[in-house]
Structure formats: structure tokens, C-alpha cells
Amino acid sequence: MAKYVKGVMIDRREIDQMCQRLGHQISQDYAGKEVTLIGVLKGAYMFMADLARYLTVTVRVDFMSVSSYGSGTRSSGVVRINKDLDADISGRHIIVVEDIVDSGLTLKHLRELLATRNPASIALCTAFDKPARRQVDIQVEYVGMQISDEFIVGYGLDYDGRYRNLPDVCVLGDDNQGGEQ
Secondary structure, eight states, X not given: OOTTEEEEEEOHHHHHHHHHHHHHHHHHHTTTXXXXXXXXXXXXXXXXXXXXXXXXXXXXXXXXXXXXXXXXXXXXXXXXXXXXXXXXXTTXXXXXXXXXXXXXXXXXXXXXXXXXXXXXXXXXXXXXXXXXXXXXXXXXXXXXXXXOSOOEEBTTBOBTTBSTTOSSEEEEOGGGOOSOO
């Protein structure tokens, strides 16, 4: 295990069960339709790949990379697009796939931005939800797990670009963290 990781919060077995449950639910909700999964880079790449394996509907995938800026380590919710979508989403059923939702500011802005591109529908899907950190009211249609307000890494989540490759979701030690997730 990595030097600054305190311990495992969610192991890979639980993660797989979560992906299977979400994949089944999304497949039922979109039966007979094609969906476009939009992964928010970099954190969602692992979750989106695992989720897609459990979908039984026709799937397209695309990615966006966004940054939010604020004062210090706090997100303002103002989003800058670093990598935009490759395809037109007009008339498509899209599901934005995110690794974690905390304040909700960035995801709310992203949903509003994508709505201007005339998709048939927009849904949000997150692996992990920290409702204790919510600053805005945002509806997330597909939530893998609600978690406590701890800084987590692994399974695509990082601290300063490190630990994304850990197969489990782990709690980062207090001596190696500085900002919000």
C-alpha cells in the first residue's frame, strides 16, 4: 500500500458490486435506447470503464476534461473546459460519469453547459457522493455509494496526481493532504 494511505475504505469487491448494480439500473432505465457516456477526466476513467462493461444497452463513449478555479483549494464551480467532447450530443441520451461529487458546483455547471447542446436527456452518474460537502442542490440520478467526508484516493481518485492506480478506495493520511476533493 502507498506510503501515506491510512487504509481501505471500499475494496474492489464492493466496487465491482456497485458497478454491476448501476449498470443494471441504467440498462433498465434506457432499455431500447443508445446512451453516450461522458467521462470527466481524469478521475472517472476507471469507474466509467467498469460501469460500461455492465451496460446491456448500446453505448458510445466520450470524455471531457474540466478545471474549476476558486480561492486556494476551494472550487468556485466556474468551469474551464480543457478538453471538450469529440462528438455532437444533440438528440442523444447522455450520462455524465464522474468519480466523486462533493460541493456539486462543478457538476452543476457542467450539466447546465451540456444542456445548451440540445441532448435528448442528461443524467449524472457518480461512483461516490459526499453529501456532507454539498454547496448546491444538484440531482445525481445514479449514485454508487454515499461516503463520509474523508479524503479518498485510488480507483481513479488522486492526490496531487498520485494514487489513481490503487485498485481499492483508500483514505489518505492526514499528513499528505491539503485540499478538498
